[in-house]
Amino acid sequence: MADTSLTQHRSSVAVLWRVHRVWVVSAALLVGVTLVSPAQGAASLQFTLTAILQTAPFLLMSIAIAAYAAATGADNLIAKAFSGAPVVMVVIASLVGALSPFCSCGVIPLIAALLVMGVPLSAVMAFWLASPVMDPSMFALTAGVLGVEFAIAKTVAAVGLGLLGGYVTLFLMRAGALTNPLRPGIGNGGCGGASVRAPKPVVWRFWTDADRRTRFGREALSTTLFLGKWLTLAFILESLMLAYVPAETVTRLLGGDGVLTVVVAALVGVPAYLNGYAALPLVGGLMDQGMAAGAGLAFLVAGGVSSLPAAIAVWALARPPVFVLYLGLALGGSVLAGLLFGAVA
Known part of the structure; x- marks a missing residue:
């Protein structure tokens, strides 16, 4: 009986940690900093609250967009990106990946569904590369957080990365490479692929349907909690970075628009990336320091496309040649986007 109770207790703790670990880490950081330096603890708390209030209008807009997309079923628009000639499919898939929301199950299962269904790898690669970088909510x-100009540049980078990846893949496919891209035993993508296998009509006036109104409220709450916890952690980390990381160090390593600087930022973005929303305040803080x-931009694009969790998922899904191509396109495209933006910014 004691062993059973202990097992249940450990299981409950594990569940609580999995659900609330970001809040726990945020609280632990504030408490730890306050114990070491009460003044910095108070400053970090004030910084975090002020930052959240300043971004509140954009946060609410982001939440509303995500909830509206879920309630209307806008993820079903994905199916339209994967029909027609491969050259045209690459363009549409890049645009859809960068500008439209998709199933919350994530892009990896959806990619599996598309490939299993026989969609050309070129179009799938375009969507694969563009989708993690930008969507209307992002x-x-x-x-x-970073300004309209930066948001536009990130959107252009997402579309450009999709086009680059799609057409490079199409060229390799026509040369006879990249046949059978999936590893053996990969399934059909679950709910991520449902919107492609059997697309349903989008109901833009969702408020006329009780179930869709419920879905809107549920998605709004879920997105609020998700963004709230990650932005809180990100703003705390930004406050500590501004306090303890010398600005001259950031300027020396990541200042200027040289090729090496952008390459370093892209490479650092892969392991350092938390998620798309949490990374924004961190990059804002780094840019404030030089x-x-x-x-x-290279940091955000490289981290979004090829962060460690995403890379591990791709490795589990695709055969090694496709994985290597994916990483090469992600990093190379990120560096190119960073250099171009640096030249015109």
């Missing part, structure tokens, strides 16, 4: 929050705009 655009609203990026504009609030990080170049091009390096900041």
Whole structure:
């Protein structure tokens, strides 16, 4: 009986940790900093609250967009991106990946469904590369944290990365490479693929349907909690970074628009990336300390496409040649985007 109770207790603790670990880490950081330096603890708390209030309008816009997309079923628009000639499919898939929301199950299962269904790898790669970088909700929050110009540049980078990846893949496919891209035993993508296998009509006036109104409220609450916890952690980390990381160090490593600076930012973005929303305040803080705009864009794009969790998922899904191509396109495209933005910013 004692062993059973202990097992249940450990299981409950594990569940609580999995659900609330970001809040726990945020609280632990504030408490730890306050114990070491009460003045810095108070400053970090004030900084975090002020930052959240300043981004609140964009945060609310982001939440509303995500909830509206879920309630209307806008993820079903994905199916339209994967029909027609491969050259045209790459363009549409890049645009859809960068500008439209998709199933919350994540892009990896959806990619599996598309490939199993026989969609050309070129179009799938375009969507694969563009989708993690930007969507309407992310655009609203990026504009609030880093400015409209940066948000537009990130959107252009997402579309450009999709086009680059799609056409490079198409060229390799026509040369006879990249046949059978999936590892053996990969399934059909679950709910991520449902919107592609059997697309349903989008109901833009969702408020006329009780179930869709419920879905809107549920998605709004879920998105609020998700963004709230990650932005809180990100703003705490930004406050500590501004307090303890010398600005001259950031300027030396990531200042300027040289190729090496952008390459370093892209490489650092892969392991350092938390998620798309949490990364925004961190990049904002780095740019305040001297990080170049091009390096900041490279950091966000590289981290979004090829963060460690995403890379591990791709490795589990695709055969090694496809995985290597994916990483090469992600990093190379990120560096190119950073250099171009640095040249015009």
